[in-house]
Amino acid sequence: MSSAHLRNLGRRSWSPLPIPHRTIPDPKGQDLDFVNVAHSHLVQSDWAKLNTLATGLTPFRIKHTLLRIQKDSVLSLEFFNWVELQRSNSHTLETNSIILHILTKANKFKSAESLLRNSIVPKTLYCPSKLFDAILYSYRLCDSSPRVFDSLFKTYAHMKKFRIATDTFCQMRDYGFLPTIESCNAYMSSLIDLNRTDIALAFYKEMRRCLISPNVYTLNMVICALCKSGKIEKAVEVFKEMENMGCKPTLASYNTLIAGHCNQGLLRSAMKLKSNMGKNGCHPNVVTFNTLIHGFCKEGKLLEANKIFNEMKAVNVVPNIVTYNTLINGYSQLGNSEMGGRLYEEMLMNGIKVDILTYNALILGLCKEGKTKKAAYLVKKLYKENLLPNASTFSSLISGQCVRQNSERAFQLYKIMKKSGYHLNADIFSMLISTFCKNEDFDGALHLLREMMGRSMVPDSSLLGELYAGLSRCGKDEVATSLHNEMEARHLM
Numbered sequence: 194m195s196s197a198h199l200r201n202l203g204r205r206s207w208s209p210l211p212i213p214h215r216t217i218p219d220p221k222g223q224d225l226d227f228v229n230v231a232h233s234h235l236v237q238s239d240w241a242k243l244n245t246l247a248t249g250l251t252p253f254r255i256k257h258t259l260l261r262i263q264k265d266s267v268l269s270l271e272f273f274n275w276v277e278l279q280r281s282n283s284h285t286l287e288t289n290s291i292i293l294h295i296l297t298k299a300n301k302f303k304s305a306e307s308l309l310r311n312s313i314v315p316k317t318l319y320c321p322s323k324l325f326d327a328i329l330y331s332y333r334l335c336d337s338s339p340r341v342f343d344s345l346f347k348t349y350a351h352m353k354k355f356r357i358a359t360d361t362f363c364q365m366r367d368y369g370f371l372p373t374i375e376s377c378n379a380y381m382s383s384l385i386d387l388n389r390t391d392i393a394l395a396f397y398k399e400m401r402r403c404l405i406s407p408n409v410y411t412l413n414m415v416i417c418a419l420c421k422s423g424k425i426e427k428a429v430e431v432f433k434e435m436e437n438m439g440c441k442p443t444l445a446s447y448n449t450l451i452a453g454h455c456n457q458g459l460l461r462s463a464m465k466l467k468s469n470m471g472k473n474g475c476h477p478n479v480v481t482f483n484t485l486i487h488g489f490c491k492e493g494k495l496l497e498a499n500k501i502f503n504e505m506k507a508v509n510v511v512p513n514i515v516t517y518n519t520l521i522n523g524y525s526q527l528g529n530s531e532m533g534g535r536l537y538e539e540m541l542m543n544g545i546k547v548d549i550l551t552y553n554a555l556i557l558g559l560c561k562e563g564k565t566k567k568a569a570y571l572v573k574k575l576y577k578e579n580l581l582p583n584a585s586t587f588s589s590l591i592s593g594q595c596v597r598q599n600s601e602r603a604f605q606l607y608k609i610m611k612k613s614g615y616h617l618n619a620d621i622f623s624m625l626i627s628t629f630c631k632n633e634d635f636d637g638a639l640h641l642l643r644e645m646m647g648r649s650m651v652p653d654s655s656l657l658g659e660l661y662a663g664l665s666r667c668g669k670d671e672v673a674t675s676l677h678n679e680m681e682a683r684h685l686m
Contacts, residue, residue, distance in 0.1 A: 209369030215330040217287075220257045228257045235262055235272055247279040255283055259291045263335060266299035270308075277312070286327035289313045293328060294335035297344050305341070309348040321349075321357045325364050342370045350380035355392065362396075366403060374408050381414045390418040409440040413449055420453025428453055444475045451481060455488030460497075463488060479505070483515050490523030495532075498523055514540075518550045525558030530567075533558040549575065553585045560593025565602075568593050584615040591621055595628040600637065603628055619650040626656060630663040635672070638663075657685060 220228050227249055234243040235258070255276055262268050273292045276283055293313075296305040317324040328341055342365045349358035358380055362372065372380075377400055384393040397415050400407065407415070412435050419428035432450055435442050447470050454463035463485060467477055482505040489498035502520060505512060517540045524532040533555050540547060552575040559568040568590060572582060587610040594603035603625055610617060622645035629638035638660055645652060657680050664673035 210367050212332055212368055213330055214333045217256065217334070220253070224251075224254055224257070227254050228261060231258045232261045235268055240275070243275070244279075250276060250280050250283050252283060252285045252288060255288050256285075256291060259288065259295065260335070263291070263295045266295050266301050266304075269295045270301075270304060273308075286317070286323055287331060289317075289324070290327040290331045291335060293341050293344065294331060294337040297341040298335065298338045300340075302340065302344055305344045306348045306351070309345065310352060314348060314352065314354075318354070318357075321354075321360065322364075325361060329368065339370045340373075343372045343376050346372045347376035347379050350376065350383050353383050353387065355380075355384065355389070359392075359396075362399075371403055371405055374405060374411060377405060378408075378410050378414065381411065381418075385414055385418055385421070388421065390422045393418045394422070407438065407440070409435070409443055409446070412438065412440050413443065413445050416446060416453070417449045420449060420456070423457065425453055425457055425459065442473050442475070444470075444478060444481075447473075447475055448478075448480050448484060452484045455484055455491075458488075458492060460485075460488050460492065460494070477505075477508070477510065479510055479513055479516065482510055483513075483519060486516060486523075487519045490519055490526070493523075493527060495520075495523050495527060495529075512543075512545075514545050514548060514551070517545060518548075518554055521551060522554040522557070525554050525561065528558065528561040530555070530558035530562055530564065547578065549580045549583060549586070552578075552580065553583070553589065556586060557589040557592075560589045560596065563593060563596040565590070565593040565597060565599075584610070584617075587615055588618070588621055592624055595624045598628055598631050600625070600628045600632045600634060604637070617648070619645065619652075622650060623652065623656050626652070627659060630659050633663065633667060635660070635664055635667065635669060639672075639676075652685065654685065 219225075227246065231243065231246055231254070234240070234246070258272065259269055262272065269292060273284075273288070276288075292308065293305050296302075296308070313324070325342075325345070328345065331337075332341070342361070346358055346361045346365065349355075349361055362380075365371065377396070381393045381396060384390070384396070393414065397407070397411070397418075400411075412431060415431050416428045419425070419431065428450060432442060432446060435446065447466055451463045451466050454460070454466065467481060467485065470477060470481075482501055485501050486498045489495070489501065498520060502512065502516065505516070517536055521533040521536050524530075524536070537547070537551065537555055540551070552571055556568045556571050559565070559571070572586065572590070575582065575586075587606055591603050591606045591610075594600075594606065607617075607621065607625060610621075622641055626638045626641050626645070629635070629641065642652060642660065657676070661673050661677055664670075664676065
């Protein structure tokens with residue numbers, strides 16, 4: 194979404210524009226006869242006789258038949274769908290608008306949104322403003338409800354049509370219509386899911402200007418958006434203001450804020466938030482503990498992570514697969530495969546089914562210690578569990594061979610990875626090149642360097658320095674100089 198759309202959110206009329214009204218001529222002659230007969234068949238549920246009228250359908254007749262039966266929303270929708278089956282091109286923006294008015298006025302919001310999502314919106318995406326205008330101009334004709342615009346806005350939000358949703362919100366606001374807080378939440382949630390926190394926060398600001406009162410779900414999303422944007426202090430401000438706004442912080446409020454602090458490495462503050470949860474009648478759940486464990490593992494603080502793990506068991510919060518995978522990975526990152534193995538055994542004892550992430554974490558720990566045979570055994574085991582190795586599995590196996598300086602086996606794994614279509618990242622190339630250098634296989638190292646750069650990956654200066662030093666040490670001065678000049682020209686050395 195462009196910055197222009199963000200700016201549009203901030204524009205507000207001093208007073209609502211008057212709602213325009215468009216009258217339609219009454220049916221006469223054959224048109225009137227058709228509407229009367231169709232109405233009679235409909236109220237008698239005589240669909241067989243109604244089928245005989247299909248060839249005489251016109252947008253004008255459909256419109257007046259809908260207006261005649263509009264007090265019966267179920268019958269209106271049945272007729273609308275019947276027309277769609279008989280002559281799919283007979284519906285116009287006006288007939289679409291009328292059925293939406295009928296459904297929303299009868300509080301049939303799910304039916305209205307389903308119709309919008311599956312039929313009306315896909316046909317009008319090229320001209321959304323015309324659909325809005327058609328609904329607006331027929332608003333008084335159907336003595337409609339403001340919820341018709343709310344349904345339109347919410348549908349665009351659910352369909353992730355954010356530009357159109359923003360434009361619709363601005364048009365609604367100009368005519369004095371405001372979406373419900375539930376629709377605003379749907380819009381913000383879709384934006385945050387796609388990491389468009391900037392638009393979500395701009396929209397929230399405009400909501401407040403329009404005096405749309407947020408609820409606890411809105412404020413939780415605002416906290417989430419601020420945390421994702423790295424604005425922890427502002428997130429804390431919103432959290433502290435929740436009660437003043439009539440919203441008591443929930444478990445989700447705490448978990449979101451704790452996650453935000455953990456992502457920033459603010460673990461002491463995260464722990465303080467956990468300690469204060471009881472003041473609002475909240476108690477840490479498995480998500481709370483998993484978030485904190487992940488935060489400490491990310492910082493390499495496994496002692497603290499293990500304390501939290503023991504605490505959660507002490508307060509009868511049952512660890513799940515995420516808990517164990519996080520801890521196993523944490524220990525593996527530090528090369529402590531023994532602790533990872535113990536946790537794996539505990540998982541099995543507690544009846545928790547392992548997944549590929551568990552195996553990858555265990556394999557990583559073993560490979561960091563160069564225990565490649567044990568890692569290979571786990572690969573066989575994961576196949577027996579009907580699991581398939583992925584890029585992370587191969588990356589760890591390659592690293593294990595590199596630890597052992599077994600460049601030949603590492604290169605074989607690299608070729609399997611490449612042939613299988615797995616993603617090769619810069620770390621894999623760097624490990625391989627470094628191992629080839631240690632084994633003084635500079636032809637292999639240079640070949641991998643070319644392939645790495647051919648994939649638009651930039652080698653770091655330390656790797657290039659290692660390769661250059663190795664070439665020089667082995668008397669390959671000409672190749673070393675050529676490499677140095679080329680990399681210097683690319684501003685890499």
